[in-house]
Amino acid sequence: MLRLGLSQYIPYTIYGLSFVVALTAFFYRREIGILFIAFFLPVYVVLHKALTLDLPFANDIVDFVLIGMILGGLVQSGREDQKPAVGQSPQIWLIILFVGYSLISYLSGSFYLGGDFMSDVNYQRLADWKNYMIVPLLYILTYYTLRERKWKYALFLLLFVSFIAMDLKFKETFRWFQHTRYAHENRVDGTFGFLNGNAFAAFHVICTLFLVSMFLMDRHFRRRIAYGLLIVGGVFCILYSYSRGAYVGFAAGLVFIALVRSRKLLIPLFLFLLVWKVVVPSSVVDRIEGTFVENDGRAGVISVGGTNLETAYRSEIWKEALSIFSANPVMGTGFRTFYEKTGWDTHNQYLKTLSEQGVIGLLIYLVLYQRAFMSGWRLYKGGDEDLLRAFGFSFVCAVVGSMVVNFFGDRWTYLQIGGIYWIAWALVDQENSRIALERQVEGSRLEGEAMETIGVEGSVAEARVQGSKGSSELPQNI
Incomplete structure (x- = not known):
C-alpha cells in the first residue's frame, strides 16, 4: 500500500514474527497470540502467502501460535490469578x-x-x-x-x-x-x-x-x-x-x-x-x-x-x-x-x-x-x-x-x-x-449483611428480655 516495493518481503516478515509471537504467548502474555491471529483474518491472503512459503514449518505457523497460547496457560498461572474472574464458559x-x-x-x-x-x-x-x-x-x-x-x-x-x-x-x-x-x-x-x-x-x-x-x-x-x-x-x-x-x-x-x-x-x-x-x-x-x-x-x-x-x-x-x-x-x-x-x-x-x-x-x-x-x-x-x-x-x-x-x-x-x-x-x-x-458476590454480601443485622437485632432483643426479667425479680430479692 505504501508502494515501496516491499510487498515481497511481507510473507517472510510474518513467518518470522509468528515464532516470536508463539514464544511471547508461551512465556509472557497469551493475549498476544489472539491479537496476532485476529488481525490477519480479514486480510487472510497476506497470511496465506506466509503459510505457503517454501520454508520449514511455514504451513504450521498458526498452529505454533495456538500451541504457544495453550502451553502459556501453564507457565503464566500466577498472572492468570490477577485477571478478572469469569468462571467456566x-x-x-x-x-x-x-x-x-x-x-x-x-x-x-x-x-x-x-x-x-x-x-x-x-x-x-x-x-x-x-x-x-x-x-x-x-x-x-x-x-x-x-x-x-x-x-x-x-x-x-x-x-x-x-x-x-x-x-x-x-x-x-x-x-x-x-x-x-x-x-x-x-x-x-x-x-x-x-x-x-x-x-x-x-x-x-x-x-x-x-x-x-x-x-x-x-x-x-x-x-x-x-x-x-x-x-x-x-x-x-x-x-x-x-x-x-x-x-x-x-x-x-x-x-x-x-x-x-x-x-x-x-x-x-x-x-x-x-x-x-x-x-x-x-x-x-x-x-x-x-x-x-x-x-x-x-x-x-x-x-x-x-x-x-x-x-x-x-x-x-x-x-x-x-x-x-x-x-x-x-x-x-x-x-x-x-x-x-x-x-x-x-x-x-x-x-x-x-x-x-x-x-x-x-x-x-x-x-x-x-x-x-x-x-x-x-x-x-x-x-x-x-x-x-x-x-x-x-x-x-x-x-x-x-x-x-x-x-x-x-x-x-x-x-x-x-x-x-x-x-x-x-x-x-x-x-x-x-x-x-x-451479582452473585453482591448478593452474598447483602445476604451476609442482612444476617449480621438480624443477629445484632436478635442480641438486642434478647438483652431486653433478660433486662425485663431482672427487673421483675428485684423486689423479691430485696
Missing part, C-alpha cells in the same frame, strides 16, 4: 460435544470413502477438520485469556486497522475492472485467499450488521466515526461482490434490526425497495435480475479452492444432498464426504451438514446458533453498561446474518470467515459470566 460442554462429534464424523467418513486412513483424500480431510476446529479453540482461548479490558481495546483497534486495509485492497483491485454492466469475469474475490467473492461478501454481511447495530446504540462520538467508516467500506464490498446471497443476508439483518430496535427504520427500507433499481448501480441490477450481458447466458460452474461450485443449477445439487441424507439420516456419510463423492459443494451449509453429519450434526449446528443468539440477547438485556448492551445486540445481529448467508454456501467451516465470529461470542459470554459472578 457456559458453552464448554456444547463445544466438547461439537468437537467430539465432528471427529467421529471425520472417522466415519474415512470408512465411507474406503477405510484407507493414510490416503491423500483422507489426509486432506484431516487437515480440513483440524483447520475447522481452530474456530471453537479460538473461542476457548479468548474466553479464558482476553479478560482485561485493555487487551480487548487493543483487539478492536487492530481489527479496525485490518478492516480498513481489507476494504481499501478490495477497492484498489475493483477499480481495474469495468463495472458499467455485470460480467462474471469482472468479479473481485477480495482478501480471503482461496475463497471467492461470495465468501468475502458473507463475511462483510456478518460484520457490517454488527457495526450498524453498534452505530445505532453506541453514542460515543469517536467510536461512531469508526463504525461509520467501516460500514461504508462494508456496504461497498457487499454491493460490488455481486453476491445475491449476501444481498439477502444483509437485507434480512437490517429488517431484524428495524423490528427489534425501531420499527421506524422499516420506512426507509420499504422506500428503498420501491426505488432500488434507480439507486443501485446498473451492474448490481443486472446481477440481481440474473442478467449476464457478456456471453448472453448463465454461468454454470466456478472453482473455489479446488472445489467446484454449481451456480446456475444448484437445485440439482441440493436434491443430491437430500438423496444422500435419506440413505444415511442419523449420522450422514461423514465430514467432507459430499465433495469427495460428487465433486461439488452443496452451496448450502445446512444441507451439507445434513448430508455429511445427519440429523445429529444438524441439531448440534442449530444449537450452536441458538446458544450464540441467546448469549448476545442475554448481554443485550442484562449488561451493566450501555456499551456492553450494544455489543450484545450487535452480536445477535451478526448471528442472524450468519444464519442467513449460510443458506447460500459454506460460511461456517473456514477460519477466515468464522474466526472473528467465535472470538466475539467468547467476549459476549465472558461479559455475561462476569456480570453473573459480580
Whole structure:
C-alpha cells in the first residue's frame, strides 16, 4: 500500500514474527497470540502467502501460535490469578460435544470413502477438520485469556486497522475492472485467499450488521466515526461482490434490526425497495435480475479452492444432498464426504451438514446458533453498561446474518470467515459470566449483611428480655 516495493518481503516478515509471537504467548502474555491471529483474518491472503512459503514449518505457523497460547496457560498461572474472574464458559460442554462429534464424523467418513486412513483424500480431510476446529479453540482461548479490558481495546483497534486495509485492497483491485454492466469475469474475490467473492461478501454481511447495530446504540462520538467508516467500506464490498446471497443476508439483518430496535427504520427500507433499481448501480441490477450481458447466458460452474461450485443449477445439487441424507439420516456419510463423492459443494451449509453429519450434526449446528443468539440477547438485556448492551445486540445481529448467508454456501467451516465470529461470542459470554459472578458476590454480601443485622437485632432483643426479667425479680430479692 505504501508502494515501496516491499510487498515481497511481507510473507517472510510474518513467518518470522509468528515464532516470536508463539514464544511471547508461551512465556509472557497469551493475549498476544489472539491479537496476532485476529488481525490477519480479514486480510487472510497476506497470511496465506506466509503459510505457503517454501520454508520449514511455514504451513504450521498458526498452529505454533495456538500451541504457544495453550502451553502459556501453564507457565503464566500466577498472572492468570490477577485477571478478572469469569468462571467456566457456559458453552464448554456444547463445544466438547461439537468437537467430539465432528471427529467421529471425520472417522466415519474415512470408512465411507474406503477405510484407507493414510490416503491423500483422507489426509486432506484431516487437515480440513483440524483447520475447522481452530474456530471453537479460538473461542476457548479468548474466553479464558482476553479478560482485561485493555487487551480487548487493543483487539478492536487492530481489527479496525485490518478492516480498513481489507476494504481499501478490495477497492484498489475493483477499480481495474469495468463495472458499467455485470460480467462474471469482472468479479473481485477480495482478501480471503482461496475463497471467492461470495465468501468475502458473507463475511462483510456478518460484520457490517454488527457495526450498524453498534452505530445505532453506541453514542460515543469517536467510536461512531469508526463504525461509520467501516460500514461504508462494508456496504461497498457487499454491493460490488455481486453476491445475491449476501444481498439477502444483509437485507434480512437490517429488517431484524428495524423490528427489534425501531420499527421506524422499516420506512426507509420499504422506500428503498420501491426505488432500488434507480439507486443501485446498473451492474448490481443486472446481477440481481440474473442478467449476464457478456456471453448472453448463465454461468454454470466456478472453482473455489479446488472445489467446484454449481451456480446456475444448484437445485440439482441440493436434491443430491437430500438423496444422500435419506440413505444415511442419523449420522450422514461423514465430514467432507459430499465433495469427495460428487465433486461439488452443496452451496448450502445446512444441507451439507445434513448430508455429511445427519440429523445429529444438524441439531448440534442449530444449537450452536441458538446458544450464540441467546448469549448476545442475554448481554443485550442484562449488561451493566450501555456499551456492553450494544455489543450484545450487535452480536445477535451478526448471528442472524450468519444464519442467513449460510443458506447460500459454506460460511461456517473456514477460519477466515468464522474466526472473528467465535472470538466475539467468547467476549459476549465472558461479559455475561462476569456480570453473573459480580451479582452473585453482591448478593452474598447483602445476604451476609442482612444476617449480621438480624443477629445484632436478635442480641438486642434478647438483652431486653433478660433486662425485663431482672427487673421483675428485684423486689423479691430485696
